[in-house]
Amino acid sequence: MTEHQRQAPGVRPGLPHTELSGFEPELTDEERALQQAVHAFAADVLRPAGRALDRMTAEEVVAPDSPLWEVFDIAAKAGLTAEPEGEDIPPAVLARMTAIAVEELGWGDAGLAVSLGVGGFPSLVARRTGDAELMDLCAGRLGCWIGTQPDRGSDGLSLYPGERHPSAPHGNKGNLTAKVQGGDIVINGQSSAWVSNGPVAQVGLASICADYGEGFYDEEGHPHGIEVIVPLDVPGISRGKPLEKLGKRALPQGEIFFDDVRVPLRYALSAHDAYWRGHAATWSSAGVAMGQLMTGLARAAFETAVAYTQERRQGGALLAEHQLVQYRLGRMGSQVETMRAVARRATEYTVLSPARHPYYTAQSKAVCTDLAFQVADEALQLMGGNGLTREYPAEKLFRDARAARIEDGENHLLTMKFGHLAGLLHQDGRLGAART
Ligand SMILES: Cc1cc2nc3c(=O)[nH]c(=O)nc-3n(C[C@H](O)[C@H](O)[C@H](O)COP(=O)(O)OP(=O)(O)OC[C@H]3O[C@@H](n4cnc5c(N)ncnc54)[C@H](O)[C@@H]3O)c2cc1C
Numbered sequence: 001m002t003e004h005q006r007q008a009p010g011v012r013p014g015l016p017h018t019e020l021s022g023f024e025p026e027l028t029d030e031e032r033a034l035q036q037a038v039h040a041f042a043a044d045v046l047r048p049a050g051r052a053l054d055r056m057t058a059e060e061v062v063a064p065d066s067p068l069w070e071v072f073d074i075a076a077k078a079g080l081t082a083e084p085e086g087e088d089i090p091p092a093v094l095a096r097m098t099a100i101a102v103e104e105l106g107w108g109d110a111g112l113a114v115s116l117g118v119g120g121f122p123s124l125v126a127r128r129t130g131d132a133e134l135m136d137l138c139a140g141r142l143g144c145w146i147g148t149q150p151d152r153g154s155d156g157l158s159l160y161p162g163e164r165h166p167s168a169p170h171g172n173k174g175n176l177t178a179k180v181q182g183g184d185i186v187i188n189g190q191s192s193a194w195v196s197n198g199p200v201a202q203v204g205l206a207s208i209c210a211d212y213g214e215g216f217y218d219e220e221g222h223p224h225g226i227e228v229i230v231p232l233d234v235p236g237i238s239r240g241k242p243l244e245k246l247g248k249r250a251l252p253q254g255e256i257f258f259d260d261v262r263v264p265l266r267y268a269l270s271a272h273d274a275y276w277r278g279h280a281a282t283w284s285s286a287g288v289a290m291g292q293l294m295t296g297l298a299r300a301a302f303e304t305a306v307a308y309t310q311e312r313r314q315g316g317a318l319l320a321e322h323q324l325v326q327y328r329l330g331r332m333g334s335q336v337e338t339m340r341a342v343a344r345r346a347t348e349y350t351v352l353s354p355a356r357h358p359y360y361t362a363q364s365k366a367v368c369t370d371l372a373f374q375v376a377d378e379a380l381q382l383m384g385g386n387g388l389t390r391e392y393p394a395e396k397l398f399r400d401a402r403a404a405r406i407e408d409g410e411n412h413l414l415t416m417k418f419g420h421l422a423g424l425l426h427q428d429g430r431l432g433a434a435r436t
Helices: 005-007 029-052 068-077 091-108 110-119 121-129 132-136 272-309 323-352 358-383 384-388 394-404 411-425
Strands: 143-147 175-183 184-190 203-211 225-231 238-240 257-262 268-270
Touching: 005 238, 029 068, 029 110, 029 394, 068 110, 068 394, 091 110, 091 272, 091 323, 110 143, 110 272, 110 394, 121 132, 121 203, 121 225, 121 268, 121 272, 132 225, 132 411, 143 257, 143 323, 175 225, 184 203, 184 225, 203 272, 225 257, 268 272, 272 323, 272 358, 323 358, 323 384, 358 384, 358 411
Parallel strands: 143 203, 175 203
Antiparallel strands: 175 184, 184 257, 203 225, 225 268, 238 257
């Protein structure tokens, strides 16, 4: 009970109901149990490991004695996979539970949350196919998603030929391509240095341009593609040096090189005319997870700022007693609530709608990561000079939030794609149709 309530029992409004994650209507017992278990893992394992890894070099992060391996071990023992398993859980319940759990992981450490999420991604996608061989290929193996290349970043996210600049004769096939020859897929080239878990992954989900025997482009100049599971211990695979970068330093990233890597065509998840639909469905899932976990990061930044303002005195009073500071905290809290609402709505849409689309989920990623950056920036600002030092968590949260505005698609580009989708819906008579 607060001092305020003690002074006026029954007269003043009591404090509202809140859960760990804020202004939730009461969670169910199962939801609360899951939230508390993941929160304990985030607080006891992810936070300390994330802080330690952040200060190491990229080479040290992936070295045999790195704390990274203990994180993976504990997560595997606790059964923390990319999506809670359970065929008998109704999709709506599963969607909520996943969002609740992923937010807690992001609260613990956003870089490690990505590493764990993408680590289970090939396995998750393979499970959705129901194909026993693909599931076996991925089970128990640390995964990665191989989408971008040195010369093909945003271009890999263009689902429609109409998005290409009018001056470009055809799309961009990039530096990592597949040739489908008989029953085999032969892969050559290299990924970008940005592949999350690239230096350590044991299995990859590659989403790349493909030639099925008639060239890389269709009659509209749009590239053909293939989504394929590649075990990363097959001949012809090598890795680059782990990448040094500004934020999410606990997340190992690096190039993967392919020299005549040959896998059977039955390892493909989507091929030929089904590729762009498959790629779109896979990408939808990733965008949703980013919104959830960055809500957790922003909540961590908000909590840090609230606590700091209850300790620091300036202007003759605690920072928290100044109305301008209360306004700034209020704005941060609203932004966290907005992020959670947007992330949960995108989660529900992706799981429950008859036809999901990554240009919708990608805008939710852009909204959530831009807001997370604003919250982390304001947390740092509220802490004055202390916010900039390594003594306090704000500067790491700020750097981690910054990376997310480029990760999984750069935010301006993603927002532009949502605008493109709006135009397509209008042309289909479903958005902004003239009033009759
Ligand atoms: C933390 C992190 C994790 C990542 N994880 C992975 C991963 O697991 N796997 C993977 O494959 N990749 C991964 N990436 C790569 C990421 O997907 C790309 O960095 C991102 O898609 C942007 O591509 P790019 O860096 O090549 O930038 P570019 O595509 O070169 O874009 C540069 C700038 O140009 C603008 N631009 C680009 N195209 C257009 C256009 N058509 N019209 C107008 N403006 C345009 C963009 O908006 C941007 O501001 C990760 C990146 C980060 C930062």
